[in-house]
Amino acid sequence: MSPETLEPRSAEHKPAARASATAQPEGLEAFKAEAFANVARDAHSRHYWASLGELQGQPEFAQWVAREFPQGASTLDGVDRRRFLQLAGASVALAGAQSCRWEKTTLLPFAEHPEERIPGVPEHFATGFELSGVVQPLVMTAYEGRPIKVEGNAWHAESQGAATTIAQAAILDQYDPDRSQSFLRDGAAVAPEGFDATFGGLRQKYIENGGAGLAVLLRPTSSPAIETQLARLAEALPQARFVRYDAVARHNEAEGARLAFGRPLRVHYRLADALTVVGFDSDLLDGHPGALRHARDFAKRRKPESGLEMSRLYAIEARFTTTGSSADHRLPVRSSQVGALLCALEAKLAQRGLPQVSGFGAPNALPSGELIADPKVARFLDALADELMARRNQSALAIGPEHAPELHALVLRLNAALGNLGRTVLLTEEPLAAGGEQNGPAALAGLVQALDAGQVETLVVLEGNPVYDAPRGLGFAAAYAKAQNRIHLGLYVDETAQASTWHVPAASFLECWGDGRAWDGSYCVTQPIIQPLYGGKSTLEFLGFLANGQWQSGRELVAQSFAAVAAAGDGAAEGAWARCLHDGWLAGSELRPVSPNPRSLAALSLDPAALTTALPANGSFELTLHRDIKLHDGRFANNGWLQELPDFLTKVTWDNPLLLSPATARSLGITTGDLVELSLGSSRLEVAAYVMPGQGPGALSLALGYGRAAAGHVGGLFRDATPSVGFDSYALTDRTATGVFSGASVRKLGGTYTLACTQEHHQIETNGRLERDGGEADPKVAMTVEDPAKWHHEEGAEGHGDHGHDHADHDHDHAADGHSHAEDGHTHAEKSAPKFAFGKPSRVSELIREATVGQYTGIQTDLAALRQKQAEHPEESHAGGHHVEPNPFKRVPGPELVPLWTERSYEGNKWGLAIDLSACTGCNACVVACQAENNIPVVGKDQVKRGREMSWIRIDRYFAGQEDAPEVRSQPMACIQCENAPCEQVCPVAATVHSTEGLNDMVYNRCIGTRYCSNNCPVKVRRFNFFNYHKQLKREENDVRKLGFNPEVTIRARGVMEKCTYCVQRIQAVKIQAKVEKRAILDGEIKTACQQTCPSDAIRFGNLADASSEVSKLHATDRAYELLAFLRIKPRTAFLARITNPNPALA
Secondary structure, X not given: OOOOOOOEOOHHHOOOXXXXXXXXXXXXXXXXXXXXXXXXXXXXXXXXXXXXXXXXXXXXXXXXXXXXXXXXXXXXXXXXXXXXXXXXXXXXXXXXXXXXXXXXXXXXXXXXXXXXXXXXXXXXXXXXXXXXXXXXXXXEEEEXXXXXXEEEOOOOOOOOOXXXXXXXXXXXXXXXXXXXXXXXEOOEEEOHHHHHHHHHHHHHHHHHHOOOOEEEEEOOXXXXXXXXXHHHHHHXXXXXXXXEOOOOOOHHHHHHHHHHHOOOXXXXXXXXXXXXXXXXXXXXXXXXXXXXXHHHHHHHOOOHHHOOOOOEEEEEEOOOXXXXXXXXXXXXXXXHHHHHHHHHHHHHXXXXXXXXXXXXXXXXXOOOOHHHHOHHHXXXXXXXXXXXXXXXXXXXXXXXXXXXXXXXXXXXXXXXXXXXXXXXXXXXXXXXXXXXXXXXXXXXXXXXXXXXXXXXXXEEEEOOOHHHHOOHHHOHHXXXXXXXXXXXXXXXXXXXXXXXXXXXXXXXXXXXXXXXEOOOOOEEEEXXXXXXXXXXXXXXXXXXXXXXXXXXXXXXXXXXXXXXXXXXXXXXXXXXXXXXXXXXXOOOOOOOOOOOXXXXXXXXXXXXXXXXXXXXXXXXXXXXXXXXXXXXXXXXXXXXXXXXXXXXXXXXXXXXOEEEOHHHHHHHOOOOOEEXXXXXXXXXXXXXXXXXXXXXXXXXXXXXXXXXXXXXXXXXXXXXXXXXXXXXXXXXXXXXXXXXXXXXEEEEEEEEOOOEEOOOOOOOOOHHHHHHOOOOOOOOOOOOOOOHHHOOOHHHHOOOHHXXXXXXXXXXXXXXXXXXXXXXXXXXXXXXXXXXXXXXXXXXXXXXXXXXXXXXXXXXXXXXXXHHHHHHOHHHHOOOOOOXXXXXXXXXXXXXXXXXXXXXXXXXXXXXXXXXXXXXXXXXXXXXXXXXXXXXXXXXXXXXXXXXXXXXXXXXXXXXXXXXXXXXXXXXXXXXXXXXXXXXXXXXXXXXXXXXXXXXXXXXOOXXXXXXXXXXXOOOOOEEOOOOOOHHHHOHHHHHHHOXXXXXXXXXXXXXXXXXXXXXXXXXXXXXXXXXXXXXXXXXXXXXXXXXXXXOOOEEEEEOOOOOOHHHHHHOOOOEEOOOHHXXXXXOEXXXXXXXXXXXXXX
16 A cells, blocks of 8 residues: 655645635625624634533633644553553453453364354344343444454444444453353352252252242343243242342333322333423433334434434433433523422423323413522423424423432323323333332342341342442441342442352353343343353243243243244244244234323422522532443443443543532532532532533532442452542432432542543633634634724625625524525515624634524525525526625634645545534444454553543534533544544654545554654544553453454554544445445445444445545535644545424523
């Protein structure tokens, strides 16, 4: 491979430093200028900021922007060498299993191989991944019998090819060297036969006495096979206890349905049919079990090209969620105020004549208090009520799982009154309701009482960790120690395993048979992709042993379960089992919607403190303890990919700080990084503070799942002196783990704690454009404009003064209500063009472009009129004079420059990417997918603090507006594959070159690590290997670690630059396959890893040389724009401007 030669233009095409400042747009150009000015004024005066450091102009932020390489980037000073080696020995792409030595074997010819297996060709298997009782349908990619990549099941309605970050990262757990590898008795390894004999004797004893003294604790599951075994055990052991507990289970939702309809039900949302979506502390687009489908359905109505009416999203919440960041309108409040706001909304709807559903009881009265009377809140609720009345049968209301069942019941009543039930909101039976009263925190409390009373002699814990995640107020750990026989089945030797007398290694979901139900209730089968690495057992097999006295094949138990499920439905046809294994699920097995009879709900009793707007006093704060979006309840704390994944909003890695609002922080004198003592009741926790813009005033929030003592060498292992990661927020729990708790207080301790936050890393600096164009560079980097009219662009400042008015005073706008420019009977050509002016652009406005749906409609109207006029007067469209791009999304602010180099031409493929900012929710799924696909290493917290993270794609998050109630904008950022790539022009050894298909390729064995390319990269997406992360892989004991690598991607060495490649290995695989089959590559046949996993379908890849390809069409849309177009780098990745749909009444 050699670099393509770039020939300078001839002397007659010498580049101009800037276009003529005196050129004046005339005729059509004046028409174009006005079409641009409306949106330009708004976009360039909007104040975006990445962090409070940027907003406040702190020097630390300016230093991150100014320096290309982090301070001390070339040294190891200050890095804990022991901690680095611990990560290097346990994390993905770093090292392998310390205690997994394989016996030497003799190589044999692969003469007889499994059917259809071709060496070097990947295989794909459908399977499922159960988390908190909900199965996520997946497709696994395997090489030579070893799974290496997780994808979503494209045939299943719930995933539609997408996968969550946790599912993507599960492949790392599969090959984690910290996994349990032996049967243990009192901490010492024993042969499996020893456990079989001991447990077999105990089983026989309990069979004879009916199970007296035996208890089994397991996580909630939707597996019919497990339920069948439990039913058999309950019959054979009537005196035994079978308890289900999950720290982050959604019990309040089911209980709310019980209040509203008399039985627990599951709520499903069909956002593709909803024109108005309202979330009350509800993260429908990311934290919900049905989030993959929700995100895809929501995105369908956010793309203007879809032809569908754009939906509108409202969020009323205390903690900033992914859904809240995508909202058109967001109201930050305390969670304790949500009940009052729901009552007020119901009362306002009743005042507007909304009919009530018979049997539900009378609506709540309008609460009185300063919260409801607050002009901002009242205006918000009035606009929302008006819209809900106008869109009956076409809205959907949702509430978060931390809220009380009474509020869930009230939201169901509102959905029923609005006509949403059976349309945008569906109800089905709840598969996780099995177990009845022995399900949930109350059941766990009953088990603790039985342990304390000496009624439990043997407690079997199946794949749970209650010593860590049980509410500490229950005293489970002390009660557990009172059981004579403590048997634990788990993937790790975790806190519960260390407190047990027996530990049995568990098989991962990739090593065992199983079944369960997806969120829509469809029956899914989990099939093993690889044999158990350490002889692990599944929960199903363990229960089978307890029921039958011998280990049974999981396949046999699942096949029996499938037969029963299929016979009960319509899937008992011949070949249905084979089809189910092929597809991963049984077609037609989804739960059927039900229409239950309502029950009368009592009026809500409101706390007077919730009706005030004043900031609560310290000691009266509310604290929300919630599931962590990455670590769930803590079970994934040893996963390096998830620990190092920046939180979408805080951008914090390797930690769970206490989030508090700017107003709360100011009242306490606290800043980000301060160590504080958080008190709730009699519990205390020392934790780091993080000042979170948009957090509800007086509302504190803290994620669960951190502070592990026995997670492993990544997440914390005290017995090996490995420090824990983050803060153990379970220490604050009493009777339940999650929820909204009142009476919290915060005390500043005086110390500080360094958080590894990535948002200020790799900032894209655009001051150079202002300097080039003659403007002043803002020393604070963040550029704010109070009066856009004060800074006129030199191109438009002249030649328009005779038209009578300045654009800043011009009241004609593309309003959010979609006002048409032709309504007043005049076209733009007939009007006087205003003086062209726009505000001094902010740093981020060069990167993110956006408009309201009304503005976008107006832009399209303008462009259509212009194109028609150009068709009618072609001679005028080619007239001389300075050209002004009519499309505000595509226009480059500043003078047009002439490139130094000739444009490349391509005879074959021309690969490109399009990212739709209207659809992107910032969920981070693409980040983990890229990491798994491309063998990207984890570097650890110390290195992240230095700006050395290695991820090839990042999600840049920006705020806009005031810190107490900002809007959020997200932008995925990877290598944009520039045609005129600045990196290629400076590499002294041609290690970064342009391919014949337009890719900016890396030749790793040429790279000598000068980092000139990184210095010259305008979007800061190149990464440098400071350490030899893969050195330990050469050791024999680490062979098992290598099983998880993608063999199609090179493992990079120390001193080498790396970046996004557009998944060139996938491009080549499809090209080879198409060549073998003697056909052309089909549009959409090649999918990059980020595209394949994206839940909102925001990414498209394809051939730009094919004008009919989807990516070509997206590049040609009016919303598409080039990043940093003023540099003339001509990126292959196009961004589609974000289109919002604000309510005109709230403008």
